[in-house]
Amino acid sequence: MSNPRLVRSVWASVAGVVLLAGCAFGSHQPSPRPAASGSKSRPAAPAVASPAASPKVPPLIRSLRVVPAAVSQGDTVDIRLSFNAAPAAWQLTVNGTPYPAYPVGVDRYRLLLGTDPWSATGSFQVLLSARGPAGTVQAATGYRVLPRAYPRRTVTLPSGKVALLSPQVGQEEEALAGAALAVRTDRQLWSGPFQEPIPGAPIDSPYGEQGVYNGRLEWFHGGVDFTAKTGTPVHAAAAGMVTLARHLPRGGDTVIVNHGQGVFSEYLHLSRSEVAVGQVVSAGQVVGLVGATGLTTGPGLHWGVFVNGIPVDPLSWAQNPPA
Numbered sequence: 001m002s003n004p005r006l007v008r009s010v011w012a013s014v015a016g017v018v019l020l021a022g023c024a025f026g027s028h029q030p031s032p033r034p035a036a037s038g039s040k041s042r043p044a045a046p047a048v049a050s051p052a053a054s055p056k057v058p059p060l061i062r063s064l065r066v067v068p069a070a071v072s073q074g075d076t077v078d079i080r081l082s083f084n085a086a087p088a089a090w091q092l093t094v095n096g097t098p099y100p101a102y103p104v105g106v107d108r109y110r111l112l113l114g115t116d117p118w119s120a121t122g123s124f125q126v127l128l129s130a131r132g133p134a135g136t137v138q139a140a141t142g143y144r145v146l147p148r149a150y151p152r153r154t155v156t157l158p159s160g161k162v163a164l165l166s167p168q169v170g171q172e173e174e175a176l177a178g179a180a181l182a183v184r185t186d187r188q189l190w191s192g193p194f195q196e197p198i199p200g201a202p203i204d205s206p207y208g209e210q211g212v213y214n215g216r217l218e219w220f221h222g223g224v225d226f227t228a229k230t231g232t233p234v235h236a237a238a239a240g241m242v243t244l245a246r247h248l249p250r251g252g253d254t255v256i257v258n259h260g261q262g263v264f265s266e267y268l269h270l271s272r273s274e275v276a277v278g279q280v281v282s283a284g285q286v287v288g289l290v291g292a293t294g295l296t297t298g299p300g301l302h303w304g305v306f307v308n309g310i311p312v313d314p315l316s317w318a319q320n321p322p323a
């Protein structure tokens with residue numbers, strides 16, 4: 001089926017033109033994502049490959065599992081692993097692509113992987129290799145990404161904002177936001193489900209909505225748009241640290257919050273931000289006020305959640321987040 005290079009190429013071309021709906025946003029940056037395996041078969045069951053050196057010595061790898069074993073495009077894959085003793089070295093790959101995992105306890109780690117409407121569907125193999133006193137051992141498991149149908153609509157942008165669609169503007173945006181989304185923090189800063197940033201506000205454009213922009217560009221919506229009046233307070237979805245608070249060409253006045261372990265939330269089109277880079281925020285803290293800045297057709301908030309660089313469905317983090 002597809003290969004990682006092809007997927008990245010498609011992704012890059014899409015990110016270059018824009019991924020917007022109603023407001024602006026798809027994604028800030030191309031992100032590595034595994035290609036699906038050719039087989040549509042069920043994922044292999046976890047299996048420690050190496051024979052035990054001695055019945056009295058527990059295997060180096062204690063567990064490797066994916067929760068859940070199947071997700072839909074837009075969901076987050078939760079890969080957990082643990083060791084019975086600290087290995088000398090270890091590596092976690094998904095269909096051959098290595099990913100960093102974050103500590104969640106003594107000799108326990110987790111990798112959260114985002115998926116989106118551009119993610120390949122099918123089966124993915126998760127392979128854990130670890131080196132210990134008895135040599136290198138491996139464990140394998142897998143998961144499936146299932147297609148999800150998204151609504152489609154056509155949007156016409158005012159002529160005064162069409163220039164924001166140029167590839168040059170897209171590159172500038174990606175350079176600015178990409179750095180803020182690439183900050184690595186080992187510690188989990190959030191706790192529990194994410195809060196919607198404007199409680200009770202109606203949704204104007206859902207995540208994943210696809211469309212033809214001014215009759216020619218296709219995109220998917222990388223977040224959720226809420227309808228709200230200019231000046232409405234925007235609250236942090238969860239605790240974290242601000243990694244960006246500035247004007248972006250398409251995002252307008254934008255705040256990005258780092259929640260740790262590769263998870264970020266973003267708030268676009270603000271009339272004003274109320275936080276500064278480096279500031280620690282608590283869940284529900286006001287980070288800015290609703291506006292109509294950047295690539296948007298009117299006042300409202302675009303809320304996005306990124307996991308390992310992939311814009312996932314923010315509502316999945318409000319309703320059914322990883323534990």
Ligand SMILES: [Zn+2]
Pocket residue numbers: 021022023024025205221223224225301302303
């Ligand atoms: Zn939006």
